[in-house]
Amino acid sequence: MKEISFRNDVLPLKNKLFRLALRITLNREEAEDVVQDTMIKVWNARERWQDLESIEAFSLTIARNLSLDRIKKKENQNDSIENEKIEQPDTASTPSERMIQKDKLDIVRKMIDELPEKQRSCLQLRDIEGKAYREIAEILEITEEQVKVNIFRARQTVKQRFQQFDRYGL
16 A cells, blocks of 8 residues: 555645535535545544545545535525636637537536536536546445446436527526
């Protein structure tokens, strides 16, 4: 097993932890608090580090669980956030095409945010974070098959909703 260093192995995960927490809590301040609490929990568990297969998976699991705990505590309280900017290649040639493209991207983001929690988490970890199915399974504490099913269902739901929106404007 590799020697794990808080400075070299845990601190660099800060941005990943923040993005995960932000996607779950939908609140920047809550996400920052989750990251801080995660770092404390990881540090307090330092005696167990040598037994871990992946400090990243361990840290992301803690962040996910803390984020979900915060949501449960704030039941049904929806705070809006500025959507995290995802860099997209600008394929539109006119300002109106760029605006339409941006609006469609915002609609897809909203549709993803409305997915059930497991589907949303799986989809975001796979498509936004670029995680492997195995890593997602470890983070979310589910099987790889469940990860694949959740991603498939999430993509199908977003695709169907977007097609319906594009067709009818609903």
